[in-house]
Amino acid sequence: MDPRDPLAPTEPTEPTVSSDTDAFAVLDDVVIDPALPAAGPTAGLDERDRTLLDFERGWWLEDGPKSVRIRARLGCSPTRYYERLAALLDDPVAFAYDPLTVKRLRRLRDQRRRARYEGYTADPRSR
Numbered sequence: 001m002d003p004r005d006p007l008a009p010t011e012p013t014e015p016t017v018s019s020d021t022d023a024f025a026v027l028d029d030v031v032i033d034p035a036l037p038a039a040g041p042t043a044g045l046d047e048r049d050r051t052l053l054d055f056e057r058g059w060w061l062e063d064g065p066k067s068v069r070i071r072a073r074l075g076c077s078p079t080r081y082y083e084r085l086a087a088l089l090d091d092p093v094a095f096a097y098d099p100l101t102v103k104r105l106r107r108l109r110d111q112r113r114r115a116r117y118e119g120y121t122a123d124p125r126s127r
Contacts (some may be wrong), residue, residue: 044093048074052084053094057101 045053055073062069067078074081088094088102089109095102 044091045097049084049088049094050097052081053088053098053101056085056105057098 052074055070059066059069062073070076070078070081076084085105086109089105
């Protein structure tokens with residue numbers, strides 16, 4: 001192993017702290033342990049919830065009816081799928097993971113609720 005090789009693995013070292021400013025301490029040479037849980041937007045979602053949101057993001061790109069795809073890909077009934085999806089819509093961690101899908105589903109849910117409460121209109125954008 002050549003010590004000058006930039007891609008060669010290095011031994012983990014203690015982080016060195018340099019205080020260039022009074023208010024902030026800057027960490028240099030920080031080694032992140034991959035075994036630690038992530039602190040990003042997926043920290044509160046398990047693999048099944050992420051898979052469910054990923055499926056909902058683009059289920060229409062797959063062949064076949066949605067209910068068949070739900071059973072094949074997720075291994076659950078469509079009823080359980082929609083129950084879990086409805087719970088994820090109010091979860092801020094799910095919103096952080098996939099904001100576009102969650103916003104789209106919230107908008108559709110709100111339109112359906114409004115239609116049930118107020119009645120249907122000729123143009124749903126007229127309200």
